[in-house]
Amino acid sequence: MELLVSILVLGATNALLAAGIVIVYKASRIVNFAHGELAIVGAYVFYSAGLITQGQSLLLTIAATAAISALFGVAIYAALMRRLVGQPTFVAAMVTIGLAIVLKAAIVVFWHSKSVGINLTRQTLYTFPGGGRLTLVDVITVSCCIAFFAALFAFFNHTRLGRQFRGAAENPLLASQRQVNVNLILALAWGAAVFSASLAGVLFGSRSMLSPQSTIIGLSGLTAALVGGLDSLRGAVIGGLLVAAATYLTARLIDPALSEAVPFAILLIVMTWRPWGIFGTPEELNRV
Amino acid sequence: MAAGSPYLRVTYAETNRILPEPYQRVLVVAIAVAVLVLPMVSNAYVIYLLNLTFLAVIGAVGLNLLTGYCGQVSLGHASFLAIGAFVTAILSNRYGAPVWLALPAACLVGAMVGFVVGLPALRFRGIYLAITTLAMHYAIIFVLTTYQANFGSSATAGISVPAPALGGYEINSGRAWYYALLLVSAGVVVFSLNVSRGYIGRAWVAIRDRDIAAASVGINVARFKLLAFVCSATLAALAGSLGAYFTGVVTVEAYTLELAIIYLAMIIVGGMGSVAGAVLGAVFMTLLPFGIERLFEALPHAWRLGTTSYGLQEAVTGVAIIFFLLFEPKGLIEIYRRTAEYFERWPFRYRELQPAERR
Numbered sequence: 062m063e064l065l066v067s068i069l070v071l072g073a074t075n076a077l078l079a080a081g082i083v084i085v086y087k088a089s090r091i092v093n094f095a096h097g098e099l100a101i102v103g104a105y106v107f108y109s110a111g112l113i114t115q116g117q118s119l120l121l122t123i124a125a126t127a128a129i130s131a132l133f134g135v136a137i138y139a140a141l142m143r144r145l146v147g148q149p150t151f152v153a154a155m156v157t158i159g160l161a162i163v164l165k166a167a168i169v170v171f172w173h174s175k176s177v178g179i180n181l182t183r184q185t186l187y188t189f190p191g192g193g194r195l196t197l198v199d200v201i202t203v204s205c206c207i208a209f210f211a212a213l214f215a216f217f218n219h220t221r222l223g224r225q226f227r228g229a230a231e232n233p234l235l236a237s238q239r240q241v242n243v244n245l246i247l248a249l250a251w252g253a254a255v256f257s258a259s260l261a262g263v264l265f266g267s268r269s270m271l272s273p274q275s276t277i278i279g280l281s282g283l284t285a286a287l288v289g290g291l292d293s294l295r296g297a298v299i300g301g302l303l304v305a306a307a308t309y310l311t312a313r314l315i316d317p318a319l320s321e322a323v324p325f326a327i328l329l330i331v332m333t334w335r336p337w338g339i340f341g342t343p344e345e346l347n348r349v
Numbered sequence: 350m351a352a353g354s355p356y357l358r359v360t361y362a363e364t365n366r367i368l369p370e371p372y373q374r375v376l377v378v379a380i381a382v383a384v385l386v387l388p389m390v391s392n393a394y395v396i397y398l399l400n401l402t403f404l405a406v407i408g409a410v411g412l413n414l415l416t417g418y419c420g421q422v423s424l425g426h427a428s429f430l431a432i433g434a435f436v437t438a439i440l441s442n443r444y445g446a447p448v449w450l451a452l453p454a455a456c457l458v459g460a461m462v463g464f465v466v467g468l469p470a471l472r473f474r475g476i477y478l479a480i481t482t483l484a485m486h487y488a489i490i491f492v493l494t495t496y497q498a499n500f501g502s503s504a505t506a507g508i509s510v511p512a513p514a515l516g517g518y519e520i521n522s523g524r525a526w527y528y529a530l531l532l533v534s535a536g537v538v539v540f541s542l543n544v545s546r547g548y549i550g551r552a553w554v555a556i557r558d559r560d561i562a563a564a565s566v567g568i569n570v571a572r573f574k575l576l577a578f579v580c581s582a583t584l585a586a587l588a589g590s591l592g593a594y595f596t597g598v599v600t601v602e603a604y605t606l607e608l609a610i611i612y613l614a615m616i617i618v619g620g621m622g623s624v625a626g627a628v629l630g631a632v633f634m635t636l637l638p639f640g641i642e643r644l645f646e647a648l649p650h651a652w653r654l655g656t657t658s659y660g661l662q663e664a665v666t667g668v669a670i671i672f673f674l675l676f677e678p679k680g681l682i683e684i685y686r687r688t689a690e691y692f693e694r695w696p697f698r699y700r701e702l703q704p705a706e707r708r
Contacts, residue, residue, distance in 0.1 A: 092476045144675050151422055151475045155617065156674050158610055162667030169660030280487075287480065325487035332469065332481045 063193035064313070068306045070199045070268070073206035076301030077261035078282025079289065080209065081254035086291045087230045088250035091142065091153040095161035096258055097279015102164050103130045103259025104266035104275075105172050108179055126259055134255030138248045161276070168273045181267040202264045209257060213294060226250070230292075277321075281308070284324040288331050290341020299339060303327075367542050370693070388527045396523040398639060403530035404592050405631040409615040410534075410541050411584025413627035417616055418545055419577035420557025421470050425482035426612045428466075428489035429582040431604035433459050433589025435493055438508040438599040448513035452590050459586020460579045462489070467578025471571050474560070486606060493601045507600030510593045526595060533591065537584060541624045544580070553577055554622070607666070614670045620680025629681045634669065638662040 078096060085093045093099075107126040114121050137160065145153045168174060184197040217223040229236040229246045237243045265271075265278060285304045289296020307327055312320035337343045358364045368374050388396050412426050436455040440446035446454070469481040500508055512521040520529050544550055552573045555563035564570045593599045611634060619630020645658040673680060 092480070141671065141675065148678075149475070151479065152674055152678070154476050154479065155422075155613070156671050158613070159667040159670030159674070162607065162610065163664050163671070164667075166660045166664030166667065169663060170657050283480070322487070322491045325484040325491075328480065328484040329488065332473070332477070332484065336473065336477060 063189045063191055064309070066193075066195055066199060068302065068309050070202050071309055072302035072305035073203045074261050074265055074278070074301075075281050075285040075305050076298045077206050077209060077257050077264070078278060079285035079297035079301050080213065080294060081257040081261070082282055082286040083289075083291060083294055083297045084213075084250050084257070085254045086286070087294075088226065088247050089142065089153070090150045091157065092150075092283075092291070093157045093254065094154060094279070094283075095157045095164060096254075096282050097276040098161045098164035099130075099133075099255050099258040100262030100265065100278060100282075101271060101273070101276045102167060102262070103255070104179060104262035104271050105168060105177070106130065106259070107263045108177050108266070108271070109172075111179070126263065127256060130259035131252040131256045134252040135248045137255065138251035142247070142251065143244070161279075165273055165276055174273050176270050176272045177266075178270045179263060179266040181263075198264075198267050202268070205260060205264060209260065210294070210298060213253075217294075222246075222249075281324045284328045284331075287336075287338055288327060290338030292342060293338065293340035296338050296340035365546050367546065384531060388524050393523050396527050398636060400523065400526050400530055400595060402632050402635045403527075403534045404588050404595065405612075405615065405635045406534045406628050407537050407591070408585050408588035408612055409619070409627045409631035410537050410624060411581045411588065412612050413616045413619075413621065413624065414541055414544065414553070414584070415577045415581035416613065417621035417623065417627065418550055418557060419553040419574060421467075421574060421577060422475065422479040422613075423466075423482045423578075423581070424479050424606065424609050424613070425466050425486040425489070426581075426585055427604045427606065427609035428486045429459055429463060429585035430589035430592065430608070431490060431493055431601065432462050432582075433586030434593035434599045434604070435496070435508075435589075435601075436586070437590040437593045438510050441510055442508050448515060448594065452513075452587070455586050455590035456583050459589070460583045462586075463578045463580075463582020464575060466582065467575045470574045470578065483606070486609060490601060490604060493604075497601050507598045509598050510596075512597065513594045520594075530591065530595075533587070537587070538624060538628060541584075541627075545624060549573070549576065557622070607663075610670075611666050614666045616680075618669050618673050618680055620682030623680070623682045625685075626680050626682035629685075633681065634666070637665055637669070641665060 078100060081099075082093050082096050085091055103126065106129055107122060110122045110125045110129075114125075141156055141160070142153060145156060181201070182197045185194045186197055186200065187195040189195070215223075217227060225236065225241045226246050226249070228239070229241050229243045233243050261278075261282070262271075265275065269275075281304055282301075285300035286297055287300070288303055289298070289300030304324060304327060308320050308323045311323050331338065358369070363369070368377060387399070391399075408426065408430060411429075412423065415421050415423055433455040436458045437451045440451040440454055441448075466482060466485045469485075470478055473481060497508065512519050514520070520526055545553075552563065552568045555566070555568055556570055556573055560570050589604075615630035615634045616627050617630070618633055619628065620626025641662050642658060645661075677683060
């Protein structure tokens with residue numbers, strides 16, 4: 062039971078990270094290597110926003126962080142990615158690598174690499190017989206993840222913009238000829254991706270300390286996205302849970318030091334066995 | 350014979366010359382003289398910086414063969430460097446191997462690792478290959494971290510490497526290192542120039558531009574992709590091995606993903622698919638952080654915030670990648686080419702419709 066909760070919580074964070082990578086990939090065929098950095102910077106922004114509001118209004122802090130990260134995502138698209146339309150997608154991926162370095166340096170410059178924790182709540186809901194605890198943060202993490210995915214599915218399947226998004230993802234040229242505003246959709250994708258990254262970062266930060274080294278969670282997210290299939294949101298959930306289960310079980314049963322090696326071990330296995338992932342389409346391999 | 354016209358080239362030998370224009374030959378001689386004289390007139394700090402630059406040149410030229418010419422994006426370059434450094438350290442520290450044994454052995458192991466890391470390239474292109482090399486990087490670094498942790502009493506401080514001695518002469522002063530590294534990096538540059546303008550280089554460029562078309566004109570794509578990986582990894586291992594001797598200590602912490610990205614930044618900034626570009630990029634990216642440090646030292650004291658200078662030095666790699674990819678995708682070498690072309694044609698503005706590929 063305790064095991065299940067831990068895997069579920071870790072899986073929810075991974076799935077949120079993977080969702081952001083998948084959204085951007087679906088919309089523009091760009092693999093975002095800066096996702097972990099975006100998540101941790103989002104968490105730091107939340108921390109600073111919390112300092113400014115002095116813990117008076119949690120709602121205000123959340124709203125401010127959400128707005129800042131979504132706008133930042135749109136800004137990334139407008140300032141960087143928009144200029145790279147028509148170039149090979151690995152050029153854009155290289156730009157995200159550059160962005161990752163800049164963001165990591167930003168943590169050094171603005172937050173002086175300080176190791177901080179986000180104190181959302183310390184409330185314990187239930188203590189397991191073994192001594193493990195189910196905290197309110199765990200519940201919030203999982204419910205945030207479920208809510209985000211539910212919102213995504215509703216958006217993609219039941220709104221006009223969501224259908225346009227899927228069309229633009231399939232074939233941008235045809236979509237734009239049918240009056241779909243592809244620019245708007247790509248900006249939206251980046252906004253949503255960075256928002257989800259921040260969400261994942263804040264949830265991560267409320268369970269463990271933040272530092273520039275925490276940006277490594279991007280690798281878990283990327284692995285989760287690849288396991289599930291880079292172009293599949295369903296896959297992001299399954300991939301996130303699988304990576305979490307593998308990481309957690311290795312740490313628990315074999316050796317905690319080995320658990321850091323798990324994401325890239327899975328990555329290597331997936332790349333040799335089924336590079337397009339569980340739910341992905343094999344043709345994707347030739348599109349990047 | 351195209352007597353009288355330096356621009357009209359009618360034989361393959363003429364199009365294939367490394368330095369077709371007379372002024373380029375003058376430029377190269379001038380650079381050579383400057384590089385030879387420089388250590389005699391500069392202080393130890395400058396020589397140290399230049400030594401770092403030479404090491405970077407070897408690594409960057411190696412990566413350029415793979416990414417610039419063959420078009421295979423690799424995020425595993427730091428792990429190749431680490432392999433070279435560790436093989437050198439293990440052989441010389443544990444078994445007391447001399448430099449003429451440890452250095453070639455490091456290159457050999459580097460070549461073998463390059464072959465293995467290159468195998469996925471037969472299946473993937475572009476981003477998927479980059480992700481695979483990323484995973485390979487972490488796998489190799491993980492193995493080396495485990496090795497270093499079990500190395501013995503000095504595990505956390507790294508593995509020490511004695512100064513290399515060749516024929517009774519020990520290379521330990523900055524100046525001696527300067528000439529040794531200059532010799533090696535010049536050799537590497539000449540090697541890459543020759544590889545890139547010959548059959549192999551043309552095959553690589555063909556694979557980069559369109560692998561299916563390359564296969565259809567009879568190029569063995571798998572073989573040449575692997576060859577590119579092996580060449581690149583060998584040169585990286587050479588740089589790593591020399592770096593190990595140069596710093597005198599090897600720690601796995603030095604070979605991060607950031608290092609691999611810095612090398613990618615070098616060839617992007619310098620200009621992909623150009624040996625001279627890789628050299629320029631290596632010089633630029635190595636010296637820039639030190640330039641920023643100097644700039645901060647010149648600022649009034651109140652501006653010198655503790656971590657800001659350090660952070661900016663880190664950020665500079667990312668900023669350089671983004672800036673050059675967005676505004677000058679062909680790198681510094683393209684700026685040189687434009688300038689050179691302007692003066693070559695002056696006072697006319699004629700431009701070749703399809704400029705010949707230049708080195």
